[in-house]
Amino acid sequence: MNQTFEKLNTEKKEKIINVCLEEFVQKGFELASTNNIVVKAGISKGLLFHYFGSKKNIYLYLLDYAIEYFIKKFYSYDVKASGDIFERIMQRGVIKMKIAGEKPLLYKLLMEAFVVTPAGLEDEMNLRYQKIYSENMPVVFEDIDYSLFRDEVDIKKALEFITLCFDSIYNKYIKSAKGRTAQLSLEETEIMVNEYKEHIDMIKYGICKK
Amino acid sequence: MNQTFEKLNTEKKEKIINVCLEEFVQKGFELASTNNIVVKAGISKGLLFHYFGSKKNIYLYLLDYAIEYFIKKFYSYDVKASGDIFERIMQRGVIKMKIAGEKPLLYKLLMEAFVVTPAGLEDEMNLRYQKIYSENMPVVFEDIDYSLFRDEVDIKKALEFITLCFDSIYNKYIKSAKGRTAQLSLEETEIMVNEYKEHIDMIKYGICKK
Amino acid sequence: MNQTFEKLNTEKKEKIINVCLEEFVQKGFELASTNNIVVKAGISKGLLFHYFGSKKNIYLYLLDYAIEYFIKKFYSYDVKASGDIFERIMQRGVIKMKIAGEKPLLYKLLMEAFVVTPAGLEDEMNLRYQKIYSENMPVVFEDIDYSLFRDEVDIKKALEFITLCFDSIYNKYIKSAKGRTAQLSLEETEIMVNEYKEHIDMIKYGICKK
Amino acid sequence: MNQTFEKLNTEKKEKIINVCLEEFVQKGFELASTNNIVVKAGISKGLLFHYFGSKKNIYLYLLDYAIEYFIKKFYSYDVKASGDIFERIMQRGVIKMKIAGEKPLLYKLLMEAFVVTPAGLEDEMNLRYQKIYSENMPVVFEDIDYSLFRDEVDIKKALEFITLCFDSIYNKYIKSAKGRTAQLSLEETEIMVNEYKEHIDMIKYGICKK
DNA sequence: AATGAATGAGTTTTCATTCAT
DNA sequence: AATGAATGAAAACTCATTCAT
Numbered sequence: 047m048n049q050t051f052e053k054l055n056t057e058k059k060e061k062i063i064n065v066c067l068e069e070f071v072q073k074g075f076e077l078a079s080t081n082n083i084v085v086k087a088g089i090s091k092g093l094l095f096h097y098f099g100s101k102k103n104i105y106l107y108l109l110d111y112a113i114e115y116f117i118k119k120f121y122s123y124d125v126k127a128s129g130d131i132f133e134r135i136m137q138r139g140v141i142k143m144k145i146a147g148e149k150p151l152l153y154k155l156l157m158e159a160f161v162v163t164p165a166g167l168e169d170e171m172n173l174r175y176q177k178i179y180s181e182n183m184p185v186v187f188e189d190i191d192y193s194l195f196r197d198e199v200d201i202k203k204a205l206e207f208i209t210l211c212f213d214s215i216y217n218k219y220i221k222s223a224k225g226r227t228a229q230l231s232l233e234e235t236e237i238m239v240n241e242y243k244e245h246i247d248m249i250k251y252g253i254c255k256k
Numbered sequence: 257m258n259q260t261f262e263k264l265n266t267e268k269k270e271k272i273i274n275v276c277l278e279e280f281v282q283k284g285f286e287l288a289s290t291n292n293i294v295v296k297a298g299i300s301k302g303l304l305f306h307y308f309g310s311k312k313n314i315y316l317y318l319l320d321y322a323i324e325y326f327i328k329k330f331y332s333y334d335v336k337a338s339g340d341i342f343e344r345i346m347q348r349g350v351i352k353m354k355i356a357g358e359k360p361l362l363y364k365l366l367m368e369a370f371v372v373t374p375a376g377l378e379d380e381m382n383l384r385y386q387k388i389y390s391e392n393m394p395v396v397f398e399d400i401d402y403s404l405f406r407d408e409v410d411i412k413k414a415l416e417f418i419t420l421c422f423d424s425i426y427n428k429y430i431k432s433a434k435g436r437t438a439q440l441s442l443e444e445t446e447i448m449v450n451e452y453k454e455h456i457d458m459i460k461y462g463i464c465k466k
Numbered sequence: 467m468n469q470t471f472e473k474l475n476t477e478k479k480e481k482i483i484n485v486c487l488e489e490f491v492q493k494g495f496e497l498a499s500t501n502n503i504v505v506k507a508g509i510s511k512g513l514l515f516h517y518f519g520s521k522k523n524i525y526l527y528l529l530d531y532a533i534e535y536f537i538k539k540f541y542s543y544d545v546k547a548s549g550d551i552f553e554r555i556m557q558r559g560v561i562k563m564k565i566a567g568e569k570p571l572l573y574k575l576l577m578e579a580f581v582v583t584p585a586g587l588e589d590e591m592n593l594r595y596q597k598i599y600s601e602n603m604p605v606v607f608e609d610i611d612y613s614l615f616r617d618e619v620d621i622k623k624a625l626e627f628i629t630l631c632f633d634s635i636y637n638k639y640i641k642s643a644k645g646r647t648a649q650l651s652l653e654e655t656e657i658m659v660n661e662y663k664e665h666i667d668m669i670k671y672g673i674c675k676k
Numbered sequence: 677m678n679q680t681f682e683k684l685n686t687e688k689k690e691k692i693i694n695v696c697l698e699e700f701v702q703k704g705f706e707l708a709s710t711n712n713i714v715v716k717a718g719i720s721k722g723l724l725f726h727y728f729g730s731k732k733n734i735y736l737y738l739l740d741y742a743i744e745y746f747i748k749k750f751y752s753y754d755v756k757a758s759g760d761i762f763e764r765i766m767q768r769g770v771i772k773m774k775i776a777g778e779k780p781l782l783y784k785l786l787m788e789a790f791v792v793t794p795a796g797l798e799d800e801m802n803l804r805y806q807k808i809y810s811e812n813m814p815v816v817f818e819d820i821d822y823s824l825f826r827d828e829v830d831i832k833k834a835l836e837f838i839t840l841c842f843d844s845i846y847n848k849y850i851k852s853a854k855g856r857t858a859q860l861s862l863e864e865t866e867i868m869v870n871e872y873k874e875h876i877d878m879i880k881y882g883i884c885k886k
Numbered sequence: 887a888a889t890g891a892a893t894g895a896g897t898t899t900t901c902a903t904t905c906a907t
Numbered sequence: 908a909a910t911g912a913a914t915g916a917a918a919a920c921t922c923a924t925t926c927a928t
Contacts, residue, residue, distance in 0.1 A: 050908075076286040077375065080902060090910045092905080101902060162372045165283060194464045200454065204463050207421075207455050214424040215417075244410070245417055252462030253414050254404045260891070290919060300893045305920060307891095470887075496706035497795065500923060510889045512926080521923060582792045585703055614884045620874065624883050627845075627875050631837075634844040664830070665837055672882030673834050674824045680912070710898065720914050725899065727912095889928080897921075907910080 051097040051107075062087045062097075063111065066104055067151045075105055075164035106170055112156045113174060117181075119145050129191035131208065132246045138186065139216045139242060140235065146220060157220070208249065215245055261307040261317075272297045272307075273321065276314055277361045285315055285374035316380055322359075322366045323384060327391075329355050339401035341418065342456045348396065349426050349452060350445065356430055367430070418459060425455055471517040471527075482507045482517075483531065486524055487571045495525055495584035526590055532569075532576045533594060537601075539565050549611035551628065552666045558606065559636045559662060560655065566640060577640075628669065635665055681727040681737075692717045692727075693741065696734055697781045705735055705794035736800055742779075742786045743804060747811075749775050759821035761838065762876045768816065769846045769872060770865065776850055787850075838879065845875055 051059065065087040069078045080101055084091050098104045123141045128134050146153040163171040186209075192201055219238060261269065275297040279288045290311055294301050308314045333351045338344050356363040373381040396419075402411055429448060471479065485507040489498045500521055504511050518524045543561045548554050566573040583591045606629075612621055639658060681689065695717040699708045710731055714721050728734045753771045758764050776783040793801040816839075822831055849868060 073375070074286070074372070076284065079900080081900080084911095091903085091912090092910050093908080095903065096909075158372070162284070162368065165287060196461070196463060196465050199458065199463050203451075203454060204458060207425075207458055208463070210424045210428065211417075211421040214420045218420065244413060248409065248414060248417055248462075249459065250462050250464040251406070251466060252458075252460050253406060253409055253418070254460040255406050256461060289917080291917075301895090301919095302893055302921080303891075306893095309920095311919065493795070494706070494792070496704065499921085501921080504890095511891090511924085512889050513887080515924065516888075578792070582704070582788065585707060616881070616883060616885050619878065619883055623871075623874060624878060627841075627878055628883070630844045630848065631841040634840045635837075638840065664833060668829065668834060668837055668882075669879065670882050670884045671826070671886065672878075672880050673826060673829055673838070674880045675826050676881065709896085711896085721898095721916090722900085722914055723912075726914095729899095731898065889926105891926095891928105893923105893925080895922090898919100900918075901916090902914105904914080905910105905912095907912105 062089065062094075063108065064151075066108055067155060070105060070108060071151045071154050071158075074158075074162075075101075075167075080104075102164075102167060105164065105167070108155060109159055109171075109174060112152045113178060115149065115152060116145060116156065117178075119148075129189060130194075131187075131190045131205070132250060134186065134190075135208065135212050136239065136242045136246065139212060139219075140239065142216060143219060143235070143238065153220075211249060212245075215242070272299065272304075273318065274361075276318055277365060280315060280318060281361045281364050281368075284368075284372075285311075285377075288315075290314075312374075312377060315374065315377065318362075318365055319369055319381075319384060322362045323388060325359065325362060326355055326366065327388075329358075339399060340404070341397075341400045341415070342460060344396065344400075345418065345422050346449070346452045346456060349422060349429075350449060352426060353429060353445075353448065363430075421459060422455075425452070482509065482514075483528065484571075486528055487575060490525060490528060491571045491574050491578075494578075494582075495521075495587075500524075522584075522587060525584065525587070528572075528575055529579055529591075529594060532572045533598065535569065535572060536565055536576065537598075539568075549609060550614075551607075551610045551625070552670060554606065554610075555628065555632050556659065556662045556666065559632065559639075560659065562636060563639060563655075563658065573640075631669060632665075635662070692719065692724075693738065694781075696738055697785060700735060700738060701781045701784050701788075704788075704792075705731075705797075710734075732794075732797060735794065735797070738782075738785055739789055739801075739804060742782045743808065745779065745782060746775055746786065747808075749778075759819060760824070761817075761820045761835070762880060764816065764820075765838065765842050766869070766872045766876060769842060769849075770869060772846060773849055773865075773868065783850075841879060842875075845872070 051062075054062075065083055069083050069086070073079070078101070080091070080094060083104075084094050087094075094104075098107060120141060123144075128137070159171060160175060187205055190205075195201060195204065261272075264272075275293055279293050279296070283289070288311070290301070290304060293314075294304050297304070304314075308317060330351060333354075338347070369381060370385060397415060400415075405411060405414065471482075474482075485503055489503050489506070493499070498521070500511070500514060503524075504514050507514075514524075518527060540561060543564075548557070579591060580595060607625055610625075615621060615624065681692075684692075695713055699713050699716070703709070708731070710721070710724060713734075714724050717724070724734075728737060750771060753774075758767070789801060790805060817835060820835075825831060825834065
């Protein structure tokens with residue numbers, strides 16, 4: 047359905063994508079206005095709908111664009127696959143932050159899409175959610191060295207718990223960086239990494255005395 | 257501003273509250289239609305605005321109603337204030353789940369309000385957010401027995417980490433129960449409590465061997 | 467229809483009159499809101515309509531109130547009936563300005579009512595217009611000493627012309643005093659009287675050389 | 677902002693303009709209904725707002741349309757620039773009456789706009805008022821032969837007085853012609869011109885004996 | 887006499903989408 | 908491929924007025 051759009055030259059295409067992105071992220075799906083989009087993008091009403099067919103399709107297109115971008119970008123960073131699950135999680139967190147810093151609008155769109163899925167797009171969102179998780183989770187959890195784990199610990203549940211905890215730490219960082227456009231500075235990255243390390247120690251060796 | 261509304265008999269009042277709640281939770285603030293509300297509630301358009309003045313005010317009223325309800329309900333459960341922070345967190349988690357199970361719409365409204373605050377209500381939401389946290393956080397963290405903590409652990413950071421982790425566990429439960437209307441069964445509660453206990457053990461004594 | 471209203475004690479009555487006056491003058495008939503009136507006057511909706519029956523009637527009541535007030539006030543000034551038409555016109559002009567300065571809202575209501583009659587009140591306004599003119603014009607034009615007029619001048623047309631010219635001078639003063647609440651100072655009155663005199667000279671003896 | 681509208685064919689454009697004009701003049705700005713306009717003009721609601729953007733803009737468009745029309749029409753009459761100010765004023769008065777007779781609705785709109793400016797349009801109206809006056813006043817008062825004036829007369833004040841007097845005469849004619857749609861007949865014009873002449877004589881040579 | 891809850895038609899404006907050109 | 912005029916349902920909200928109490 048977007049063939050004609052895809053054939054556009056890069057400049058025009060990116061202009062339209064950015065305008066749409068801005069509108070949807072700033073106002074949310076419902077309040078985003080296709081009227082505003084065509085004005086800001088300098089194209090005609092008919093053309094926008096010729097490209098995408100409907101407002102929902104514009105949104106889904108942006109979503110897929112964001113997903114593709116982030117996955118590609120993610121793998122472009124050379125992740126040394128440490129056998130230490132904690133090391134690995136930390137690396138991923140830092141990469142995520144970098145990417146979010148590079149394309150804040152794209153990142154925000156994606157995050158909010160999963161939190162508040164626009165009415166009528168639930169199924170489409172679920173499809174994407176499942177795809178992302180089924181493709182990415184194995185990468186995180188394969189070739190882990192479990193010999194370090196305490197014997198009493200249920201490995202599956204532990205991995206789930208670790209993911210949950212660090213996802214939420216990571217979300218805290220993102221929120222505090224909300225609105226920022228610039229990249230993270232080296233200092234900021236260092237502070238973040240140190241905090242990560244402290245938290246990792248807590249979860250590795252526990253908070254309480256034996 | 258809602259004096260007129262407050263004076264209504266319980267039946268009529270609850271009818272209106274429930275209709276509004278349903279509309280706002282189902283469609284979100286922007287898509288919620290005051291037209292639909294008056295039709296479903298069987299009252300005139302003028303009357304709805306006589307009661308609340310504006311769509312935003314209806315929403316804020318529901319929010320305050322939800323907050324008041326949950327706080328009152330929360331304290332009605334006899335929380336044995338254990339000195340063990342983990343015990344205490346678990347108790348609170350279970351209670352929260354119970355309440356959410358009892359009034360799922362009310363609960364959902366409240367949660368989503370903090371995640372995606374409707375445009376123009378940011379200040380009003382912040383007020384409510386601060387009130388809730390300033391009133392409730394101390395209750396969670398006072399009279400904790402820190403003697404159990406490992407000496408190397410920074411207490412402040414540890415508490416923050418614990419909160420973060422268990423909030424996200426708790427959100428996972430809520431999400432899996434999404435859409436449910438009925439109460440949690442005893443069995444379900446037991447399963448949940450057992451999972452909580454496992455996670456608490458992980459965070460207390462760590463995941464890795466020393 | 468206003469019997470119950472007339473029976474009210476002076477304080478309450480004036481409160482209501484002033485509130486209505488303020489609303490109608492500030493916003494004009496269409497935009498004036500009976501809702502605002504009852505709130506500002508501290509009375510109930512039902513009572514306002516019990517007193518006046520309709521918004522139009524409130525307006526007509528104020529109009530009659532204004533007309534009665536101004537006529538009474540006008541005659542309370544001891545008009546020395548000079549036989550000189552120009553002298554007489556000047557006196558009337560000064561008195562009008564004084565009255566307008568005392569009750570600016572009441573005055574403005576009356577003036578605007580004749581300029582832009584609210585839709586649906588045309589007949590009622592015409593009645594009042596005719597009454598005022600039929601009662602007041604004779605007073606202005608009786609016992610005039612016509613011996614001073616040039617023989618070539620048509621007396622009827624001359625009187626009409628004089629009235630027209632001085633009414634418009636007088637309106638100019640009122641407009642420049644628009645928004646003022648306080649009385650005219652002695653100096654201001656003197657300036658005005660001098661200007662009047664100059665204009666009177668022009669119309670008495672003409673502008674051009676013979 | 678009205679490009680779309682301006683491109684319309686004359687017939688359709690005039691239909692819409694006339695419908696709007698009728699509505700605004702008949703009911704005034706506040707009571708004029710865009711609903712009525714679209715029904716009477718046989719266009720969709722969206723289209724009206726596509727053309728003008730807002731009710732206020734429709735009104736301002738009509739105003740500018742009226743101003744442009746009258747100025748163009750005014751200059752199309754071949755005004756012989758007599759050095760006699762009275763001659764010149766009379767010519768202008770006659771021309772004004774002719775124009776008002778040709779387009780009574782357009783004329784009424786313009787006159788009322790200056791008397792009762794709709795709330796919120798004060799600034800826009802002032803702009804137009806100043807433009808009209810700064811463009812037209814000089815034309816009236818340049819190249820006047822002041823040698824005919826009496827020596828005692830203050831020329832500036834005299835001109836002001838003359839303007840005031842003849843504006844009000846002219847307004848009297850307009851009011852008496854209110855509601856009329858047809859053109860002035862030759863006879864009517866002649867009567868008017870004669871009356872003008874009489875009044876001009878009065879103000880030239882005065883009303884009283886020396 | 888006095889209340890104020892209740893009405894519902896009315897207001898302007900925005901919206902995504904279509905389609906003839 | 909591209910335009911942009913045209914649609915009309917829907918939105919939130921206000922209004923003067925009524926009437927049971």
